[in-house]
Amino acid sequence: MAWFRKLTQTQVSALKKQHHHHHINHPFSLLSYLSHSHYTTEAPPTQYAGLGPTRPEEKPRVVVLGTGWAGCRFMKGIDTNIYDVVCVSPRNHMVFTPLLASTCVGTLEFRSVAEPIGRIQPAISREPGSYFFLSNCTAIDIDNHMVHCQTVTDGVDTLDPWKFKISYDKLVIALGAQPSTFGIHGVEEHATFLREVYHAQEIRRKLLLNLMLSDMPGISEEEKRRLLHCVVVGGGPTGVEFSGELSDFITKDVHERYSHVKDYIRVTLIEANDILSSFDDRLRQYATKQLTKSGVQLVRGIVKDVKSQKLILNDGTEVPYGLLVWSTGVGPSSLVNSLTIPKSPGGRIGVDEWLRVPSVQDVFSIGDCSGFLESTGKPTLPALAQVAERQGKYLAILLNKIGEAGGGHANSSNGMELGQPFVYRHLGSMATIGRYKALVDLRQNKDSKGLSLAGFTSWFIWRSAYLTRVISWRNRFYVAINWLTTMVFGRDISRI
Amino acid sequence: MAWFRKLTQTQVSALKKQHHHHHINHPFSLLSYLSHSHYTTEAPPTQYAGLGPTRPEEKPRVVVLGTGWAGCRFMKGIDTNIYDVVCVSPRNHMVFTPLLASTCVGTLEFRSVAEPIGRIQPAISREPGSYFFLSNCTAIDIDNHMVHCQTVTDGVDTLDPWKFKISYDKLVIALGAQPSTFGIHGVEEHATFLREVYHAQEIRRKLLLNLMLSDMPGISEEEKRRLLHCVVVGGGPTGVEFSGELSDFITKDVHERYSHVKDYIRVTLIEANDILSSFDDRLRQYATKQLTKSGVQLVRGIVKDVKSQKLILNDGTEVPYGLLVWSTGVGPSSLVNSLTIPKSPGGRIGVDEWLRVPSVQDVFSIGDCSGFLESTGKPTLPALAQVAERQGKYLAILLNKIGEAGGGHANSSNGMELGQPFVYRHLGSMATIGRYKALVDLRQNKDSKGLSLAGFTSWFIWRSAYLTRVISWRNRFYVAINWLTTMVFGRDISRI
Numbered sequence: 008m009a010w011f012r013k014l015t016q017t018q019v020s021a022l023k024k025q026h027h028h029h030h031i032n033h034p035f036s037l038l039s040y041l042s043h044s045h046y047t048t049e050a051p052p053t054q055y056a057g058l059g060p061t062r063p064e065e066k067p068r069v070v071v072l073g074t075g076w077a078g079c080r081f082m083k084g085i086d087t088n089i090y091d092v093v094c095v096s097p098r099n100h101m102v103f104t105p106l107l108a109s110t111c112v113g114t115l116e117f118r119s120v121a122e123p124i125g126r127i128q129p130a131i132s133r134e135p136g137s138y139f140f141l142s143n144c145t146a147i148d149i150d151n152h153m154v155h156c157q158t159v160t161d162g163v164d165t166l167d168p169w170k171f172k173i174s175y176d177k178l179v180i181a182l183g184a185q186p187s188t189f190g191i192h193g194v195e196e197h198a199t200f201l202r203e204v205y206h207a208q209e210i211r212r213k214l215l216l217n218l219m220l221s222d223m224p225g226i227s228e229e230e231k232r233r234l235l236h237c238v239v240v241g242g243g244p245t246g247v248e249f250s251g252e253l254s255d256f257i258t259k260d261v262h263e264r265y266s267h268v269k270d271y272i273r274v275t276l277i278e279a280n281d282i283l284s285s286f287d288d289r290l291r292q293y294a295t296k297q298l299t300k301s302g303v304q305l306v307r308g309i310v311k312d313v314k315s316q317k318l319i320l321n322d323g324t325e326v327p328y329g330l331l332v333w334s335t336g337v338g339p340s341s342l343v344n345s346l347t348i349p350k351s352p353g354g355r356i357g358v359d360e361w362l363r364v365p366s367v368q369d370v371f372s373i374g375d376c377s378g379f380l381e382s383t384g385k386p387t388l389p390a391l392a393q394v395a396e397r398q399g400k401y402l403a404i405l406l407n408k409i410g411e412a413g414g415g416h417a418n419s420s421n422g423m424e425l426g427q428p429f430v431y432r433h434l435g436s437m438a439t440i441g442r443y444k445a446l447v448d449l450r451q452n453k454d455s456k457g458l459s460l461a462g463f464t465s466w467f468i469w470r471s472a473y474l475t476r477v478i479s480w481r482n483r484f485y486v487a488i489n490w491l492t493t494m495v496f497g498r499d500i501s502r503i
Numbered sequence: 504m505a506w507f508r509k510l511t512q513t514q515v516s517a518l519k520k521q522h523h524h525h526h527i528n529h530p531f532s533l534l535s536y537l538s539h540s541h542y543t544t545e546a547p548p549t550q551y552a553g554l555g556p557t558r559p560e561e562k563p564r565v566v567v568l569g570t571g572w573a574g575c576r577f578m579k580g581i582d583t584n585i586y587d588v589v590c591v592s593p594r595n596h597m598v599f600t601p602l603l604a605s606t607c608v609g610t611l612e613f614r615s616v617a618e619p620i621g622r623i624q625p626a627i628s629r630e631p632g633s634y635f636f637l638s639n640c641t642a643i644d645i646d647n648h649m650v651h652c653q654t655v656t657d658g659v660d661t662l663d664p665w666k667f668k669i670s671y672d673k674l675v676i677a678l679g680a681q682p683s684t685f686g687i688h689g690v691e692e693h694a695t696f697l698r699e700v701y702h703a704q705e706i707r708r709k710l711l712l713n714l715m716l717s718d719m720p721g722i723s724e725e726e727k728r729r730l731l732h733c734v735v736v737g738g739g740p741t742g743v744e745f746s747g748e749l750s751d752f753i754t755k756d757v758h759e760r761y762s763h764v765k766d767y768i769r770v771t772l773i774e775a776n777d778i779l780s781s782f783d784d785r786l787r788q789y790a791t792k793q794l795t796k797s798g799v800q801l802v803r804g805i806v807k808d809v810k811s812q813k814l815i816l817n818d819g820t821e822v823p824y825g826l827l828v829w830s831t832g833v834g835p836s837s838l839v840n841s842l843t844i845p846k847s848p849g850g851r852i853g854v855d856e857w858l859r860v861p862s863v864q865d866v867f868s869i870g871d872c873s874g875f876l877e878s879t880g881k882p883t884l885p886a887l888a889q890v891a892e893r894q895g896k897y898l899a900i901l902l903n904k905i906g907e908a909g910g911g912h913a914n915s916s917n918g919m920e921l922g923q924p925f926v927y928r929h930l931g932s933m934a935t936i937g938r939y940k941a942l943v944d945l946r947q948n949k950d951s952k953g954l955s956l957a958g959f960t961s962w963f964i965w966r967s968a969y970l971t972r973v974i975s976w977r978n979r980f981y982v983a984i985n986w987l988t989t990m991v992f993g994r995d996i997s998r999i
Binding site: 058098099100116118121122123125132133135138139140141142158160161166169171173212215216217219220222223224225226230234263264265266267479480481484485488492495496499501502 | 554594595596612614617618619621628629631634635636637638654656657662665667669708711712713715716718719720721722726730759760761762763975976977980981984988991992995997998
């Protein structure tokens with residue numbers, strides 16, 4: 008240690024000398040003294056000049072807004088030899104949404120369903136002109152081929168919010184949608200959505216907290232029932248899958264590990280219409296039967312008001328709850344609402360058959376935030392991962408083709424032959440309903456004939472299908488390991 | 504679905520009728536109607552009368568405060584045929600602290616190092632008289648054999664803080680210690696400790712946020728260096744292991760996945776004295792060399808003041824930082840400070856050679872919160888997992904013996920033969936320093952001779968030792984899987 012002590016002494020006395028003679032401005036003087044190579048005082052070149060418009064001899068720049076199914080599938084497919092890719096999103100990973108419900112009760116780990124963008128498109132962290140910016144897009148300046156952004160800091164005080172602009176040659180808007188509250192008072196404040204990993208984390212923490220609180224000495228019976236009443240509003244696939252996972256968790260894990268309170272916990276699913284309305288009649292009946300059998304109460308009702316410990320239905324019934332999960336579908340986000348371009352029915356960004364925003368140059372939109380313009384004569388596609396993924400794939404191929412033909416730069420692809428328009432072909436729907444049971448509906452649409460399955464076989468198909476679709480090998484491996492350990496050891500219940 | 508629709512209609516009209524005729528008080532009327540068995544209106548027996556003093560014909564009750572190494576090892580060893588166990592702690596899991604530093608950079612998953620109490624002592628969730636309460640102990644009423652508690656709700660509005668009392672026959676105080684800030688201004692506010700899983704989560708989130716923020720267009724060079732300057736204060740095993748993990752992460756993962764900013768990220772370890780002062784001289788020199796080689800800057804200094812983006816050393820040097828981790832040792836918690844019983848040197852709860860608090864009846868104390876009274880002539884033991892674990896094991900055996908001899912109830916073990924007092928035998932110290940290198944010091948104490956190892960072999964011993972000591976098979980399995988995937992796929996960088 009002698010050398011170290013000596014070095015430190017030398018450095019400190021040198022510093023004191025400096026300190027005496029003149030004011031030190033450079034905050035790293037101590038550290039740069041200690042290791043000469045680390046901190047240079049000379050001003051380096053401004054690295055981000057490149058975020059102004061690209062020059063003709065440079066690669067054209069595609070700016071992607073959003074990291075959902077659509078944006079990520081697009082980035083995976085885009086040819087980074089042709090384009091630089093710049094992605095702007097408030098989260099640095101894609102969420103494998105169909106498996107999100109399983110993470111709330113500990114069947115899967117949170118990280119098993121999150122895929123970092125850098126693993127989907129490695130160029131974003133390696134190529135000199137490609138970037139990922141953890142930011143929100145605050146405005147789109149269509150006239151000047153430019154987006155305005157602001158950093159996301161989550162209340163961490165390391166940096167004040169930072170604003171910047173990025174010029175694009177091509178813009179891909181894949182901002183997704185946001186949960187609909189239908190203007191019902193109290194939803195935002197008291198309910199939890201189930202669309203992001205942090206939502207699943209919040210649900211898990213609340214559920215485990217309520218399980219433990221309900222065991223406290225002196226808590227009344229009524230309060231205990233309230234705390235352990237899990238209410239799910241919305242009977243679509245997310246609501247149904249979450250209810251199923253929850254009743255699985257109660258049957259298998261709560262009964263064993265929280266045996267003091269096991270008779271108090273209940274799951275209620277509130278839906279205004281039929282549950283799983285997009286599925287085959289027979290499957291819906293099967294799901295209803297299975298959910299009821301595993302203890303999920305199905306209530307038909309419309310929520311009128313949400314308060315901190317109870318919700319009120321249209322007919323005046325009060326439903327006390329300890330946990331409230333809201334999953335009644337999605338609508339356009341505020342940025343999409345603010346855009347003054349023609350919209351599709353439902354307020355989505357209007358696109359033509361090639362997924363272009365036809366009124367402006369070089370702007371495309373895919374996923375839940377976009378919909379066909381009425382002029383195309385095509386129906387608005389459902390807000391499904393399947394649709395978003397197919398659109399992302401299609402658009403990557405289209406833009407690669409445009410780029411190869413020399414139309415990658417701004418305003419340079421006019422009149423180009425675009426080839427086949429985007430056509431959506433539904434591959435079927437799947438939903439798990441707990442207890443090794445699932446539904447698989449392989450019909451092309453509601454009215455056509457086709458295969459529909461329910462039960463263990465389709466549960467097996469469901470698992471296999473997702474296992475092959477979880478994007479990276481790492482996460483495939485982890486999901487399989489998670490499922491295995493849940494079977495062998497039960498679910499994890501540490502509240503961290 | 505017909506039956507369901509019909510049931511709902513019947514129920515709703517029945518409810519409306521009720522609604523007309525009289526005021527509904529019971530909030531679950533709708534639900535109890537739907538499923539008769541779920542909610543009963545009759546008042547059930549008050550389940551928690553048992554938390555008053557136990558009757559002579561009942562099992563005596565051991566109350567354990569804390570779920571660290573000491574408390575958990577005690578609970579694992581206590582014979583639940585003799586005692587009911589009631590545990591009070593603000594967290595429902597034990598943290599496997601020696602591996603916590605690895606979770607900050609994604610080498611291990613958070614849950615791999617957390618062990619739920621119910622897995623350590625299953626009786627706590629199954630036996631009718633045993634409980635876990637997610638609460639803080641607010642006061643100890645030694646005269647009345649009673650502890651006062653208050654629930655932990657973490658700002659979740661599901662239940663107002665709830666106060667309750669628990670009578671004990673035997674009390675085991677294993678509250679641990681809290682990080683020392685030495686009264687330095689700004690530490691609590693701006694630095695992160697590394698003792699709980701949520702600390703590791705916070706460090707991880709900050710680190711990944713800073714990595715992404717530093718890549719924003721227009722951020723100055725100086726600001727970029729500040730954001731990516733990770734400062735660790737305290738050169739004990741935790742500080743050194745964290746620095747090592749961090750430099751591993753930088754070398755292997757940041758260089759590949761954040762290549763835009765890789766030349767800006769630095770780790771500085773600030774320590775007032777020698778690093779790893781409890782280790783063999785040779786090992787310390789080895790650690791110093793290895794850490795320096797892997798890019799960790801060792802700075803000898805004393806921190807005077809901490810501000811939001813820089814800290815100030817005693818000699819006036821300003822050190823800007825993006826992430827500040829504080830690990831300078833521990834001191835007594837405020838509850839321990841408030842107790843008016845004789846203390847050991849350092850302000851810990853004073854115990855005799857049998858780990859009893861000798862001035863009062865039926866109270867024991869183990870782990871970091873306790874220390875031998877000066878009258879025992881024994882030195883205060885270091886605040887190590889090893890000490891806490893050994894004390895928990897010893898005390899469980901002692902209390903089992905007392906219980907078997909009929910002295911389990913309050914005030915009934917006076918004059919009983921206690922057998923061998925507690926003797927601590929140091930098994931050696933281990934620390935990892937990154938890059939497949941670790942230190943193993945198997946000497947009994949600083950001045951004795953013995954084996955000390957450094958390098959890959961000891962890293963291998965380090966991993967193997969921890970793998971066999973991670974408590975449950977589930978977590979052993981997960982830790983092994985985590986290490987394997989980190990080797991194969993690299994660390995996970997999704998910021999969730």
